[in-house]
Amino acid sequence: MKNDFSNEKIAQLLRDVAASYTIQNEGKFRFQIIAYQKAADTIEGMTQQLRDLYSEDKLDNIPGIGTSISASLKELFSTGKVNHFESIMKDIPTPVFRLLEVPTFGPKKAYKLVTKFKLANPDTVFEDVKKLAEEGRIAELEGFGQKSEADILRALEEFKKGKTKTNRMPYPFAFELAEKMIEYLKKSPDVVEAFPLGSLRRKRSTIGDIDIAVATKKPQKVLDYFIDYPYLERIIEKGTATSSILTAGGKQIDLMTQNPDGFGSLLQHFTGSKQHNVHLREYALRKGLSLSEYGIKEKDKGVQKKFKTEEDFYQFLGLDWIPPEIREDEGEIELALKHNLPKLVELKDIKGDLHIHSSYPIEPSHDLGRTSMSDLLEKAKELHYEYLGFSEHNPSVGNHSEKEIYQIMKKRHKYIEDIKKYNKSIRVINLLETDILADGKVALPDNCLEFVDGLIVSVHSVFSMDKEKMTKRILKGLSHPKAKILAHPTARLINQREGLTADWNQVFEFAATNNKALEINSWPTRLDLPDTLVKQAKEMGVKFVIDTDTHDVIHMNNMLYGVSVARRGWCTKEDILNTLPFEKFYKWLTQ
């Protein structure tokens, strides 16, 4: 292969092709534009790298990528460029594509500015446009005016501060922002109901804008109240049914209103995903029905049928209600039609948490927990768990001799045995989170491991390694007879660190055949294994445990985030080992 294009880069390239078509002749290329954008969406949501699929000759059968684009991708990987793309893009100056990163800049606006002012340098284009706006020259252009010039300046300023089209925050952070807004909205007497929608309701691991829906008979009053929000920075827009604001933290909140008798269709519409809705509407259209946030219209009649609840809306179309977490157009519509949707795992199914760092002084290689074992067990009772696994990091190998480590482990074992005597209501499992070293060995010698029931193994150092080496390393670590759970498998940190590169299919196959579990880690910036990989692994027969990776007793509340990831990965109770009662779980762990 002559190059190393990431999915992200390829998606960007396809979007640039779509933008070029838009600039050339939007009407003529309408459906090509949609097709290229859809392909880009698909690629952005994939966890497998296209370049790997290409080298395995598996580029066909990706939904949204047909014969034409797949041929282009093959050309891209074998030659480093695509002639067809280049001919489409050749008359569009590169600064145009840079400007498209800025919210409110679409292809037409960007092209007009770049060509009218002959902006040639992609590296200075933001500064160049800013200068033109400050000099009042943009307002002179046809189709622009004082206001749009001011909007451009502001958009550039906010872009500089980090408001881009692609910037997303971790789910739990968005969740809190939304809660705060909903609490505020519910104080208004005109608000009948208020719900978070969009990717927030689908519980994606990262969230762009926050969407909120309100049922009301007085939309205008609610919108007025909305823009009175105390943490408002500015109003982005406000109409008769919807409004958008920027909050003090620079985050956008969109509000949609609807009469209570049509609230079901509003929920459905703004929960998305876009692909789910498009697919659902295409299906409805074939039956002569037109769907929107207001309800369902029969094609030839003008009457709008309204729906109070989502269940009614889906039912009218002959579908079962679909859990928001799987509304990603991954086959859920077909299954809902056949009344054959999976029953997804729920928080109340969880019977124990295995990844808990207590404050027990084990002199670890990484961070120690802050809460004592007995306080953690109290919390486990509160959560109605049956069992809890303590899994501090292994004692630091660099700072101790083998003999010392042996003593530390022996002492901890005795301590845990004592704890068990005093805590009869929660069963205690003696685990250890152990590093998989760069050579694939687990960090502790075998004789020190006789004191634990099982190992949680994980990668905590040397993250960049070539794919083959990393895969071997993980498989070797997981091969240890005591190793039962691979913790936060990709080691990604949302918005901070890319996941490590490994052949996940190989890892999943190994886990499935050797009865090893993969962890779904609930830590807000981990959420690892990521949902799309969970789905892939599940299809290969892999079992999971959902853990919190608790370092302080309050983290034990994070379990719901991991459950959301499992649900987005289509997991049922049967896929999750820590839904098992203690005896069965312990048997699996120690067999």
Added chain:
DNA sequence: GCCGTTTTCGGCCCGACTGTTTTCAGTCG
């Protein structure tokens, strides 16, 4: 350019809002 439980040809989701316009273009979700 993609796709198929009416189709391998002939369709392709539906609407809100703003700004610059007198009926629409552009962007967004």
